[in-house]
Amino acid sequence: MKLSGQQTLPVSQAQAWAALNDTAMLQAALPGCESITPAGDNAFDVLMAVSIGPVKAKFKGRLQLSDLDPPNGYRLSFEGSGGAAGHGKGQADVRLEALSPRETRLGYDVTASVGGKLAQIGSRLIDGAAQKVAEDFFERFRATLQQQQQPAVAAAAPARAERKSRLLRLREWLRRLFG
Numbered sequence: 783m784k785l786s787g788q789q790t791l792p793v794s795q796a797q798a799w800a801a802l803n804d805t806a807m808l809q810a811a812l813p814g815c816e817s818i819t820p821a822g823d824n825a826f827d828v829l830m831a832v833s834i835g836p837v838k839a840k841f842k843g844r845l846q847l848s849d850l851d852p853p854n855g856y857r858l859s860f861e862g863s864g865g866a867a868g869h870g871k872g873q874a875d876v877r878l879e880a881l882s883p884r885e886t887r888l889g890y891d892v893t894a895s896v897g898g899k900l901a902q903i904g905s906r907l908i909d910g911a912a913q914k915v916a917e918d919f920f921e922r923f924r925a926t927l928q929q930q931q932q933p934a935v936a937a938a939a940p941a942r943a944e945r946k947s948r949l950l951r952l953r954e955w956l957r958r959l960f961g
Contacts, residue, residue, distance in 0.1 A: 783872075783905065785892040785912055789920045793927050795880040798888060799853035801927060802876065811922040813915055816840075824848065832864060834911040835903045839867030854878055860894075868898025 791798045801807050805818040805826065812818075814831040821827045824847040832841050843862025850856045855878055861871035872894025879887045896908060 783892075783894045783896070783909055783912060785894075785909070785916060786890065787916065788887055788889045789924070790881065791886045791888055791924060791927055792884065792931060793886060794883055795853050795878050795886045797927070798878050798886040801923070802878075802888075807923070807926055811919050811926060813918045813922075818845075824850065828860075828862065830862070832867075834900060835907045837864075837867050837899050837903055839864030841867075841870075843870075864898075864900075866899065868896055868900035870894055870896040870900065 791801075793801070805820070809815045809818045812830070814833070816829040816831060817827075819827050821844065826845040828841075828843045828845055830841045830843070832839055841862040841864040843860055846859045848857045848859065855876050858874045858876060859871075860873070861869070863869040872892060874890055874892040877889040879889070881887050892912075894912070900908065
């Protein structure tokens with residue numbers, strides 16, 4: 783299976799990098815993810831509930847980050863087993879590109895393979911399920927990023943209002959002074 787795509791994130795490149803390395807944020811955004819726990823240098827154990835067609839299972843897996851190039855990207859290797867449901871492994875190349883101070887393009891290329899019962903249900907069903915998981919992940923991930931940005935924007939609003947008020951007072955004072 784191959785999956786590629788691009789997403790525009792409403793944050794700076796540094797913020798996108800930090801979010802992609804925040805296990806709590808990733809766990810909340812990844813559909814079916816029950817836990818992501820550190821397991822060594824740039825390695826993580828993952829527990830996920832997966833449902834593809836008639837096959838439903840809990841997968842235990844390992845993620846390994848490599849080729850780290852902060853804040854531009856990394857390679858993510860993964861492998862997991864769902865017992866009788868089957869197993870899967872693959873890798874994803876993740877790239878970040880600043881579009882503006884508040885916008886970043888995330889590009890990804892994924893290659894994966896599955897075995898066991900999962901392989902028996904057909905590549906079209908697996909590809910469709912993988913695409914749906916990616917769409918759901920990015921929808922949740924983007925929503926979380928936007929929520930994190932709202933408090934910063936809300937906090938900046940009173941400061942902008944105060945500056946505007948000072949400018950108006952200064953303008954009025956200058957008008958009176960110089961008539």
